[in-house]
Amino acid sequence: MTQPGAGTTPGMDRHEFRRELAQQLRVDSVRCSAQAGSGHPTSSMSAAELMAVLLDGHLRMNIDNPKDPKGDHLVFSKGHASPLYYSCLKAAGAIDDGELLSYRRLGSRLEGHPTPRVPWVDVATGSLGQGLPIAVGLALCAKRLDRLPSRAWAICGDSELTEGSIWEAFDHASFEKLDNLIAIVDVNRLGQTGETMHGWDLDVYAERARAFGWEAIEIDGHDVEAIDDAFGRATRESGRPTVVLARTVKGKGAEEVEDKPGKHGKPLEDPERAIEQLGGERDLQVRIAAPDTAGERHRFEPPGGEPPSFDLGDEVPTRKAYGQALKALGDTRGDVVALDGEVSNSTYSELFRDAHPDRYFEMYIAEQQMIAAAVGMQRRGWKPFASTFAAFLTRAYDFIRMAAVSRANLRLCGSHAGVSIGEDGPSQMGLEDLAAFRAVHSSTVLYPCDANQTVGLVELMADRDGISYVRTHRGATPVIYDPNERFEIGGSRTLRDGDDVTLVGAGVTLHEALAAAERLEEDGVHPRVIDLYSVKPIDVDALGRAGSETGAVVIAEDHWIDGGLGDAVLTALADAGVSAQVRKLGVRDMPGSGKPDELMREAGIDAEAIATAARELVGAASLA
């Protein structure tokens, strides 16, 4: 089971080497936390033998090329044990002792919780319960997309098993038969504030894991022979994922902290004494086993095809255009994959599923696992598009936030935005998505109003870095753009020129703004109409010019009044240094059920409301 080529030291048998290596990892964890004056040494010390044995022969990784798709993944789901992780990197020769001691200092890539600024880190962790679901994505991707024997090892804390996302991961991993996934749970019994719910009752966790279709192995997490045996069993092909439940002692080896409450997340008071009790500093090096070089990464041969196009005046829902555009992307690119949260007939990702079933992942109603899987897949070089109702992406907001810390390139689609969905009512209406996504680092927020524009923007998302988000509507909107029109991210379209007032809309409200403009013209008011399809980045120039030339701006959005399109426009005007009278129209009261046009009228975001606001602004301006 243990791979050849792993490191040993003359005069030491392998078990002895691993015990010594574990002590070194503890000492280095204590040292770097002491130097930083903060960190989680005790959560690191409990898992030292687990990591020593993993590094010495079980983990297969090309340390000089951590992006090698044949290598294994090591995901520290318990990201606060970063001292242990960085100590492992030092033992493996990836970083030196000087860098280890830069831990948590400004400018150091060894942050308080691991991020991919360190190239051996696949994904950022530190929000508990995320590493294992992402490891599911990595293992799923290796098995079904790359078709390589890469494994994903997730080091979990026992405290994080209370996160529901962990059980989404357990559910999906067994359903997908991921025997290339191994979860190692460091059951050190003590959480941040006290004992965990289940303490050292490993049987409780084992029963749950087995009921969720996993192999479960219970061991003493400080017994290197037992660990070696468990990892060997875990890596046999069984058709099932394996969890190794390791009973450990928090702060193991240092009297000051060993198995003591109140010692979470702080450096030791007397690190020197602890280092002495741990047998002093060591300088052992471990040679990580190389990945199997056999086999080639699978590539999908795209069948070829043309992007969809729609005739001017046709009525097409943007969500349907999304599905068609996504399917067409899959026709021409083999690297595009799709995921959906069991609503693919609503988001229309079913069009991709039906055309490219090998590249489609049904994630069922588990939005957190869906985003986590996408994060794993993009790490292995694929281009995942994940979709569900905009409202239900809020379920995964912490995962999306963390994906940004992971520097992930994700493409997300939220359908059924706004009150204009109609009868289903507020639980199904995405009304906070623009605000939520604007406040994600690295995000791009797109909001098309017609089918051809949707196609153009979805194509641009495929090669966009960061988290890109497209918002689609349930109902049909008329096609107003020619299929040959090209859109750029950060742009806008001025659809009607006028100097009395600017009407800004996007998606369904763009059409309301156009209708309002007709009514205003009848009154002799000449409005400018801007289609703000790119909410972030935003077209500061066009908005600044409009604000300055018309002096009055009405923004209408099918979204809560705060944080969305209106706020984005206000910021753009401020950035342009332009002063204008601005009226934001958005949803202010909790909607109920009703027909789309009834609800838009009630919310005050329809053509009539836009025209009224514009008349008031223009009247106020002419009085001023």
Add this chain to the structure above:
Amino acid sequence: MTQPGAGTTPGMDRHEFRRELAQQLRVDSVRCSAQAGSGHPTSSMSAAELMAVLLDGHLRMNIDNPKDPKGDHLVFSKGHASPLYYSCLKAAGAIDDGELLSYRRLGSRLEGHPTPRVPWVDVATGSLGQGLPIAVGLALCAKRLDRLPSRAWAICGDSELTEGSIWEAFDHASFEKLDNLIAIVDVNRLGQTGETMHGWDLDVYAERARAFGWEAIEIDGHDVEAIDDAFGRATRESGRPTVVLARTVKGKGAEEVEDKPGKHGKPLEDPERAIEQLGGERDLQVRIAAPDTAGERHRFEPPGGEPPSFDLGDEVPTRKAYGQALKALGDTRGDVVALDGEVSNSTYSELFRDAHPDRYFEMYIAEQQMIAAAVGMQRRGWKPFASTFAAFLTRAYDFIRMAAVSRANLRLCGSHAGVSIGEDGPSQMGLEDLAAFRAVHSSTVLYPCDANQTVGLVELMADRDGISYVRTHRGATPVIYDPNERFEIGGSRTLRDGDDVTLVGAGVTLHEALAAAERLEEDGVHPRVIDLYSVKPIDVDALGRAGSETGAVVIAEDHWIDGGLGDAVLTALADAGVSAQVRKLGVRDMPGSGKPDELMREAGIDAEAIATAARELVGAASLA
């Protein structure tokens, strides 16, 4: 087991009555969906017998007083089965047939998914996986706070068992020994787009439930005798919650849809034929069993005490002041309760826990369950305060969004906001919370800068309706307000008067703004400084006056640049009709680790950056 006093009809035995009642519920579900032209009749038809038996003798509810704390709760976790729920209300005499047929029409309280606009609805559902965790909160509250034999019944779909939040609920319910909680799972095998992960394999669900410490009973969900028996067993005191796993057929009883894929979420094409196959319309009435009138609601006798106060100039973290204020609220009010996500020594809710252990709920690392429990508790009239790191409240964003649809009154605290936490790095930094909470309906967003202000605002939260949120910082800030100062929600404080430029800050940046003001005065620039502790609602008057009198506004926030304080101020200025040059300072680049002051400097939100921006604006203004 079956309660006396339940409804029967002459000439029908009880089982026959229930079978007939079930058919009526199906017919009415078909009728109201047909009338609406939308809805989920097939998801309703599968659970008709389950509901018929529940209503007839097992559920105990004062239909004329649904808020009676002795009554049971009926939570439709599968909220899309609203036709069934409303048909139940009709059968119980709560609504009439005319109202039933108003389903999904504008103005009708019978929305597409149930909300508490209907008084028998405890909480809004429709985002799957939320009803059961909220039922955990209701059951926990009945048992530990009210100490009444009220039960919570949650009707779940099988599709929603893939949501991790369901397993958080399973975990907590058994840990808390909630034998007053019964989950009924309508295993109809078919999700929205196809078969569920586990189809009709009830054993899989039963094994998982048992591993999570529940009683699990598997039955044929169309067999009224088996259902009656199961509910009887479920309501015996066992020290454990019970799940009834009912194998059912989606669309049962109507050939057009029965057990057919592609029939989710749409009305029947031929409702008349289905009604005929179901035996036609009926007008059965069921008398819901009355709650046990014995026992009195428990009240906690508060020990009395004084709110904390802090001396001017002392350095105190606002998170610590939060904990002290919360503990003091508990000293004077028996209705205040607290929950925390296993970080109570970081948020300082441990001060409440230690003083009022009977009113403190450790929710471990399960933020979704934490919010759900709080939603349940507020429904029963308590005043829950729930806390964790601001960053980790994003984990529960869907629950918070839905709490607003539930018209819930929640008090939330997010600690460790912003880059100013320092070394722990971005995974632990709340940088999107202001944007996220501003975009929650009914929200109040508070952001104190010192300890006395924190105390005053936390006191105001206790009686505030809607979702109120207070953001606290990790590090100490100087006390600048007298303990006797009174703050109002929607207000602000102008701490320094000047007419050259306005500096707006809150929390940690307020102190930076004050320091910037000192530097600007040295340059002969006279800044106004506003403490914007109430981000929503916002002080439009004070900001409008400041904007108009100074013509230049700099806003600094320890938050992503989009969606937070800056956007709120821009909206206030627009609402005031005031034009001013505005410069937003916020976090634009992904932070790493470092000392708080280093990270604030790097983010460009410290005194120096504020002073520089102010100088630039004033310079630009004097050039203009």
